[in-house]
Amino acid sequence: MTAIQTKDITLDIGHFHLKDISCSIPAGKITAIVGPNGSGKSTILKLITQLTKQTSGQVYIHNKQANQYSLKKLSQTISMLPQSKEGLPDLTVKELVAYGRSPYKKLFEHRLTKEDEKIIDWALNLTDTKKYEHRLLHTLSGGERQRARIAMALAQSTDILILDEPTTFLDIAHQLDLMEMLQHINEHYRMTIIMVLHDLQQAAAYSHHLIAVKNGLIQAMGSPAAILNSQFLQDIYDIDAKVQFDGEFPIIIPNTKKLRRNRNGYSHKYE
Numbered sequence: 001m002t003a004i005q006t007k008d009i010t011l012d013i014g015h016f017h018l019k020d021i022s023c024s025i026p027a028g029k030i031t032a033i034v035g036p037n038g039s040g041k042s043t044i045l046k047l048i049t050q051l052t053k054q055t056s057g058q059v060y061i062h063n064k065q066a067n068q069y070s071l072k073k074l075s076q077t078i079s080m081l082p083q084s085k086e087g088l089p090d091l092t093v094k095e096l097v098a099y100g101r102s103p104y105k106k107l108f109e110h111r112l113t114k115e116d117e118k119i120i121d122w123a124l125n126l127t128d129t130k131k132y133e134h135r136l137l138h139t140l141s142g143g144e145r146q147r148a149r150i151a152m153a154l155a156q157s158t159d160i161l162i163l164d165e166p167t168t169f170l171d172i173a174h175q176l177d178l179m180e181m182l183q184h185i186n187e188h189y190r191m192t193i194i195m196v197l198h199d200l201q202q203a204a205a206y207s208h209h210l211i212a213v214k215n216g217l218i219q220a221m222g223s224p225a226a227i228l229n230s231q232f233l234q235d236i237y238d239i240d241a242k243v244q245f246d247g248e249f250p251i252i253i254p255n256t257k258k259l260r261r262n263r264n265g266y267s268h269k270y271e
């Protein structure tokens with residue numbers, strides 16, 4: 001079963017081009033999107049959620065063209081956490097999570113129904129943020145704030161959750177904590193999760209499906225164990241490294257001699 005399909009999407013925005021993006025996101029699974037900075041990962045997410053309009057091609061969500069969804073219906077189907085930037089409004093955790101219920105409200109309707117309260121509580125408990133529900137967002141640590149943002153996305157009651165670099169500003173313990181939480185949500189609620197990750201070990205260990213993007217092109221797709229190898233690192237990141245799997249975790253060993261040789265080529269710049 002496919003949750004999302006993109007067919008031959010192209011996008012031309014000035015200096016940047018996405019070319020023939022065709023991919024299927026399996027329903028009820030975790031898909032990780034990886035690739036160098038500026039390769040087009042966030043842009044692909046914005047095309048899926050219709051925040052950006054493609055130049056040509058088509059996006060299908062549950063087999064229906066994405067542009068045939070009303071904005072309201074789309075936000076009842078997909079929730080997306082953009083890359084975390086500073087400047088969240090100064091709300092309490094509960095107020096933030098309550099925003100997740102907006103797609104179910106009429107214009108200017110603010111009162112929470114019993115059903116809303118139940119879902120907000122469920123999202124707070126699932127993300128272990130119930131204990132901070134009355135705290136202001138700026139008083140939380142990075143990990144706590146990220147869990148509160150995820151609670152807001154969960155309160156949207158969608159079956160597809162998209163996260164753009166959810167772990168980028170967290171330490172390794174909080175990164176793993178978040179990945180475990182997302183895995184639990186995927187397994188218990190069969191939620192389709194799509195996330196951009198930079199850590200290849202975590203991408204491999206926590207996703208069923210991996211999509212690698214470089215220069216606006218999908219360069220590789222498949223199960224992590226099938227595609228994550230030495231050639232992959234060369235093709236996607238231009239690095240020379242060995243890959244060995246220890247269970248689901250790949251161990252990546254860069255050829256440091258070669259890295260140093262390359263660095264010496266630039267050494268005059270830094271001396």
Ligand SMILES: Nc1ncnc2c1ncn2[C@@H]1O[C@H](COP(=O)(O)OP(=O)(O)O)[C@@H](O)[C@H]1O
Binds near residue numbers: 035036040042
């Ligand atoms: N709104 C925009 N207008 C013009 N260029 C953009 C816009 N958004 C992104 N880009 C450019 O598109 C390219 C891909 O960006 P992005 O999808 O954010 O990459 P990634 O998420 O892989 O780091 C970059 O060169 C970026 O500068």
Ligand SMILES: [Mg+2]
Binds near residue numbers: 164
């Ligand atoms: Mg990005």
